[in-house]
């Protein structure tokens with residue numbers, strides 16, 4: 001039992017339950033979407049595989065504890081700083097999940113095999129191409145390790161990221177971080193969340209209750225992926241800014257044609273335009289390939305000189321092989337579908353998320369040894 005556990009014992013009865021951390025797959029992938037996101041990418045300093053191993057072991061232990069609503073270490077520390085920062089005490093697990101992924105730069109960076117891992121780089125962990133219309137910013141793209149934290153309480157999500165950053169220092173330095181929200185507080189009356197453009201999002205998505213679809217499109221398997229990725233998945237994250245002012249000034253008809261669905265009902269338009277988002281992203285136009293989308297909305301201040309928030313979608317999707325799924329689909333819609341006129345992709349990252357672990361193990365152990 002972790003030190004400091006007793007502080008969580010008084011957790012209110014109404015606290016939301018825990019999502020099991022341990023298992024064949026990492027939690028936070030085939031987990032029903034929580035309402036809040038904290039996503040950060042880290043760069044690993046130095047080139048010591050021992051440090052990397054220790055980092056992943058520490059993070060795994062902390063993630064397992066926090067998933068149960070526990071602290072990562074003692075808080076009653078007297079003359080020393082508390083080991084756990086404390087802001088989630090009493091909030092319960094709130095269905096927290098922490099999902100880890102390794103970026104391409106962990107395997108090779110500037111042609112250098114930093115940790116002796118280059119030969120284990122999975123073929124599907126490609127460097128994403130630059131798509132038409134991309135305006136990517138290096139500072140909010142990539143990273144050696146990505147961590148997706150999701151929870152049904154924003155402070156529980158923040159706490160997890162806060163303590164993971166603290167525990168990772170100085171070996172892992174946060175490169176970028178973004179907070180997101182999916183469903184709104186009244187989500188119990190919303191069959192599906194609406195994105196910031198006011199459209200239902202997720203209608204034609206893969207659902208986590210469909211293991212056959214998860215096997216076909218989400219879980220990595222040999223021979224396409226190496227043994228250490230078996231049961232893992234590839235996460236693509238794209239920070240996509242929405243030109244909200246322009247969108248808000250677009251007629252309902254124009255908005256619906258851009259998406260290909262009715263705004264209020266979410267139904268497919270009777271005569272779906274051939275350049276609509278759903279037409280060009282659909283499996284029928286993409287070699288029957290699908291994506292499991294698990295993104296969140298975000299707000300990040302205002303665009304300079306604009307009359308609307310700098311807001312958009314932290315698009316996150318999981319795929320078995322992005323070379324067959326995300327890349328061709330994005331290649332098909334980028335700057336071509338009706339929605340593209342309102343979107344700017346400003347951040348781009350890809351991470352190989354290893355499978356789950358059993359107690360005592362750590363995420364990525366089969367890779368790092």
Ligand code: HEM
Nearest residue numbers: 195199200201202203204205240278281282283313329330
């Ligand atoms: C700001 C960015 C985006 C917004 C606002 C958006 C919005 C939507 C909406 C409203 C739908 C229809 C409802 C649904 O089935 O979920 C949809 C469907 C879909 N989107 Fe997006 N999307 C965005 C970016 C992307 C990206 C980057 C991709 C992939 C590269 C993508 C792939 C898909 C797919 C595969 C579907 C389902 C198509 C079908 O089979 O009907 N979306 N999106």
